[in-house]
Amino acid sequence: MELQIDGLNKHYRSVHAVRDFTLELGTGILGLLGPNGAGKSTLMRMLATVTKPSSGTIRLDGVNAVTSPDALRRTLGYLPQDFGIYPHLSATEFLEYIGALKGVPRRALRPRIEHLLEVLNLSDVRSRALGGFSGGMRQRVGIAQALLNDPRLLIVDEPTAGLDPEERLRLRTLLAEMATDRIIIFSTHICSDVESIATRVAIVDHGMLLADEVPARLAPGSVSLEDAYLRIVAGARKAAA
Numbered sequence: 660m661e662l663q664i665d666g667l668n669k670h671y672r673s674v675h676a677v678r679d680f681t682l683e684l685g686t687g688i689l690g691l692l693g694p695n696g697a698g699k700s701t702l703m704r705m706l707a708t709v710t711k712p713s714s715g716t717i718r719l720d721g722v723n724a725v726t727s728p729d730a731l732r733r734t735l736g737y738l739p740q741d742f743g744i745y746p747h748l749s750a751t752e753f754l755e756y757i758g759a760l761k762g763v764p765r766r767a768l769r770p771r772i773e774h775l776l777e778v779l780n781l782s783d784v785r786s787r788a789l790g791g792f793s794g795g796m797r798q799r800v801g802i803a804q805a806l807l808n809d810p811r812l813l814i815v816d817e818p819t820a821g822l823d824p825e826e827r828l829r830l831r832t833l834l835a836e837m838a839t840d841r842i843i844i845f846s847t848h849i850c851s852d853v854e855s856i857a858t859r860v861a862i863v864d865h866g867m868l869l870a871d872e873v874p875a876r877l878a879p880g881s882v883s884l885e886d887a888y889l890r891i892v893a894g895a896r897k898a899a900a
């Protein structure tokens with residue numbers, strides 16, 4: 660499986676949100692790091708075919724997802740940063756609804772929901788209305804809906820936001836187990852989450868790709884990934900000043 664991003668740009672009136680972004684990905688986890696407003700969410704929305712690029716191409720196994728998005732959508736799992744819920748539905752009802760929208764076969768859907776509720780520690784609240792869920796519980800439901808169709812391409816924007824340390828560890832373990840035969844793009848501001856599971860790290864600022872490397876090369880020896888990340892961003896901003 661291969662995802663090719665070539666010369667991707669996105670303009671919003673006077674804002675150039677993503678600039679000439681080029682990257683090739685195979686199976687594994689890409690940790691996407693960048694300050695607030697760096698263009699990460701815009702990039703992920705384009706990769707998820709939610710937002711159309713101003714220019715450039717996205718190809719999944721050679722198929723242009725900009726002009727022919729359906730092939731990518733069939734194998735996509737996506738958790739946006741602003742994930743919404745239906746507060747009067749239970750967790751099970753909501754996942755059944757999303758599964759139907761995604762075209763998951765009815766016979767396979769219920770076992771898949773039961774499995775995800777268990778691994779995401781939601782089994783005990785499966786019948787409770789989502790409106791009464793905490794932020795962290797809602798986030799776990801969001802992760803579950805992204806995984807319903809067993810996606811080959813998984814894009815998750817700030818998935819650990821609102822999770823306690825135990826749940827963050829649970830999610831990192833799940834993603835690491837899944838990454839052997841699929842592409843996972845994982846955006847976060849928490850460097851330790853990226854450092855623990857990412858096979859590659861991409862650093863973004865002002866919509867530009869500043870670095871793309873395996874974590875050990877970005878942060879060799881006693882240098883932490885966070886220190887390396889801050890140094891790279893500061894250096895790019897100084898050069899652009």
